[in-house]
Amino acid sequence: MRKIVNFNAGPGMLPESVLEKAKAEMLDWHQTGMSIMELGHRGADFKQVAEQSEADLRDLMNIPKNYHVLFLTGGASAQFAMVPMNLMSERKQADYVVTGVWSKKAIEEAARFGDVEMAAHLIYRNQLVALPEQADWNLRPDSDFVHYTPNETIDGVEFNWVPDTGDVPLVADMSSMILSRPIDVKQYGLIYAGAQKNMGQAGITIVIIRDDLVRKKPVFLTPTLYQYHTHVTNHSFYNTPPTYSWYITGLMLEWMKENGGVSGLYEINKRKAKKLYEVIDQSQGYYQCKVHPSCRSLMNVVFGLADDAMDDVFIAEAAKVGLVNLKGHRVVGGIRASIYNAMPESGVDALVAFMKVFQEKHPVKS
Ligand SMILES: *Cc1c(COP(=O)(O)O)cnc(C)c1O
Numbered sequence: 532m533r534k535i536v537n538f539n540a541g542p543g544m545l546p547e548s549v550l551e552k553a554k555a556e557m558l559d560w561h562q563t564g565m566s567i568m569e570l571g572h573r574g575a576d577f578k579q580v581a582e583q584s585e586a587d588l589r590d591l592m593n594i595p596k597n598y599h600v601l602f603l604t605g606g607a608s609a610q611f612a613m614v615p616m617n618l619m620s621e622r623k624q625a626d627y628v629v630t631g632v633w634s635k636k637a638i639e640e641a642a643r644f645g646d647v648e649m650a651a652h653l654i655y656r657n658q659l660v661a662l663p664e665q666a667d668w669n670l671r672p673d674s675d676f677v678h679y680t681p682n683e684t685i686d687g688v689e690f691n692w693v694p695d696t697g698d699v700p701l702v703a704d705m706s707s708m709i710l711s712r713p714i715d716v717k718q719y720g721l722i723y724a725g726a727q728k729n730m731g732q733a734g735i736t737i738v739i740i741r742d743d744l745v746r747k748k749p750v751f752l753t754p755t756l757y758q759y760h761t762h763v764t765n766h767s768f769y770n771t772p773p774t775y776s777w778y779i780t781g782l783m784l785e786w787m788k789e790n791g792g793v794s795g796l797y798e799i800n801k802r803k804a805k806k807l808y809e810v811i812d813q814s815q816g817y818y819q820c821k822v823h824p825s826c827r828s829l830m831n832v833v834f835g836l837a838d839d840a841m842d843d844v845f846i847a848e849a850a851k852v853g854l855v856n857l858k859g860h861r862v863v864g865g866i867r868a869s870i871y872n873a874m875p876e877s878g879v880d881a882l883v884a885f886m887k888v889f890q891e892k893h894p895v896k897s
Contacts (some may be wrong), residue, residue: 537672626671729873836866
């Protein structure tokens with residue numbers, strides 16, 4: 532067993548069994564005498580990996596037949612541009628819900644392409660950060676799409692409801708929550724997610740797009756590689772895909788199927804998050820979470836000590852006992868525990884125990 536518990540926000544930890552399998556297969560994949568990295572991407576062997584991973588993802592997420600599944604490069608950041616470049620009509624109009632650092636990046640990129648408006652932003656409720664109710668959103672009925680970020684990885688804010696945008700396609704950046712809870716794909720026009728947080732390794736990005744949104748001719752002079760149509764017609768094999776990342780993601784999908792699927796993982800994820808928020812809420816203000824309980828993230832628990840000068844002491848002492856990468860994102864500071872699908876409940880238990888001991892060891896000076 533590995534001794535380190537890795538709370539990194541991305542790339543996130545991978546299950547030990549996935550890493551063991553990759554290790555065992557490293558030099559000789561399925562009796563080919565070659566590493567998977569060395570196999571031609573158009574050969575029958577790699578095709579098997581590609582097809583199985585798509586089938587597993589479709590199965591795990593219950594993806595309807597009229598949606599394409601693409602395995603692309605460029606991370607979620609490339610999607611910030613690909614979405615407007617491909618989905619905008621001649622109107623070039625889109626609405627963005629801005630609830631944290633990532634959706635802000637998404638809207639900034641989209642604004643380069645057309646008439647992009649912020650439909651809603653974070654609000655405060657009892658001095659805590661909260662999500663705006665949809666009744667207060669300013670959605671334009673003739674927009675080409677509405678974009679939102681169901682889980683804000685840096686801010687620790689998560690929607691536990693799905694916006695209703697009527698006939699306007701809903702686009703979601705699910706990078707840090709894909710496969711962590713059941714969703715109904717039919718409610719979305721397009722879903723994208725970098726794999727390195729909840730479903731695999733950096734280098735590959737999943738796009739799930741409804742067939743009618745795949746434009747044969749984008750209104751912009753969109754490079755061939757950045758057109759969804761290219762990847763749909765070539766089944767993500769237009770150019771050389773990141774084969775090793777794809778393979779690791781495939782192993783991760785297999786692991787998820789063996790570990791209860793999305794609904795099974797969701798139960799564990801809820802339990803893990805609850806344990807952490809409980810120790811924060813029961814610390815009599817020693818630990819503080821600035822996110823309203825109605826929208827606290829299941830995946831990224833963002834908190835800090837009331838005395839923020841102690842955050843770094845906490846992070847350093849935690850690292851000494853093997854609880855690593857707890858530092859909050861440089862933009863928001865504080866502490867962040869990312870507890871994606873691969874984080875075992877025992878890892879969360881270790882952090883909870885550490886938090887209690889730390890509080891006793893460093894009482895607030897009165
Ligand atoms: C990590 C993250 C991104 C950026 O992903 P890259 O793969 O680094 O481009 C975008 N959106 C969200 C919600 C993220 O968590």
